[in-house]
Amino acid sequence: MINPSKQNLIQQITVDCVIFGYENQKLKVLIPKINFKGDFWALPSGFVSQEDDIDAAARKVLQFRTGIEDIYLEQFSVFGKASRNHTAFLDKLLELNEDRLKESENNREEYLWFTKRFIAIGYYALVDIGKVNPQKSAIDQSIEWHDINELPTMILDHQEIVEVALHTLRSHIDEKINAFNLLPETFTMREVQDVYEAVCGRTFVRTNFQKMILELNVLERLEKKYTGAANKAPYLYRFKK
Amino acid sequence: MINPSKQNLIQQITVDCVIFGYENQKLKVLIPKINFKGDFWALPSGFVSQEDDIDAAARKVLQFRTGIEDIYLEQFSVFGKASRNHTAFLDKLLELNEDRLKESENNREEYLWFTKRFIAIGYYALVDIGKVNPQKSAIDQSIEWHDINELPTMILDHQEIVEVALHTLRSHIDEKINAFNLLPETFTMREVQDVYEAVCGRTFVRTNFQKMILELNVLERLEKKYTGAANKAPYLYRFKK
């Protein structure tokens, strides 16, 4: 990585991204693990270039991590405690990795950059796991989808950031369901319900769910879908243009 | 003002505050006018000291402008376009005020500080105008309450910031009505309704409003209030502890 203190970035600001993923009725979060001794997990995040809108900065993080171009994302909150810095994390990391990390002028500058207090602007997105090929950054050991109920212990306040993101996602799911591009061009009501249940972490009564969704007035009904299964063929739907 | 570029501040970040005020069934916004030729209005805002939580930075702005200690405020959004800078505004201001503003090393540094791109973290509050004695800052010519429907033309995107703040205020009024400390210790239902109508910019049917508020379950009914008016005495209420 190029020493960020030498780049044309806004100081003390990060965009921290909660990338929710959906697959097989499960809601997950994409979390990289840092390639140093000591099991450190941290949300995908990035700095803000002087030339980028903060939305664009977040978009870059998401595009890099997921490979998806047209991704829908939303800013949901800011985390700005004065005590919010990476000092404790970095010191622990340095202690455990003395062998790899030597003192140098460049490292010193980087240390000073990173240990300043940082304000995080939180963004979330929700993507189809099947369409994503998660990308490690240069400092990552791995990057994986973690079930929303089994998150690893993350650095700083990243746990809280995920919680606020999840809360926002749940409360906005109705308006955003088509923006996330999770469903194929045409789909059945069952598939919509599966997404809702994974996101909201609860079940819905099938028959009432159908009415609820149809009343949002965003779907149009197409022909039936014959799957070969021994049961009634469900209708296909697509989002209205 | 002390040259901000010499203080221990986070760069390129402001907290911009939309201070809503209520009085006589009217909703207003507190907006200073800058003490230079050219009619420039700008929302009260401040920088973030390295030692302050961003919430604390916003609180300081509100305390200074209103004199109120225990003020309830809420962060609602971030405005972070790359093009978001004060250059156009400052150049206009310099052009109109050549006589007062001379080139100097200090002014030059200040100019460079202010013309950088800034990210604004938006906060709003709602206060009782009767309890506030609006304070001008050193650069203000005046500071006044403006009716929400007759706002002056403000610099940058401050108009949009107010709109988003208002939208957030309206959607949260139910949960926040007691936090804002707008009503006296005891009050009538009519007074509550007046606040709601001013904030929401619409009327409510009296009888239904009463039920709606009582179902929030935050009020307790006290004795009646005899005003001397020739009509039935209304009950007094107060917020439950």
Place this chain on the structure above:
DNA sequence: TCAAAAGTGTTCCTTCTACACCCATGT
């Protein structure tokens, strides 16, 4: 004919809205 999954309709219940109606108060 049967099981599985999907579609429709109904019942019950809660909430919202408009409004009728009565009550208390001081002149």
Place this chain on the structure above:
DNA sequence: ACATGGGTGTAGAAGGAACACTTTTGA
């Protein structure tokens, strides 16, 4: 008595939740 503003009740509409019932499908 009466105008004024406040409190209560109710009828009708609208919206949700639970569930019974029917239909479709391939084995």
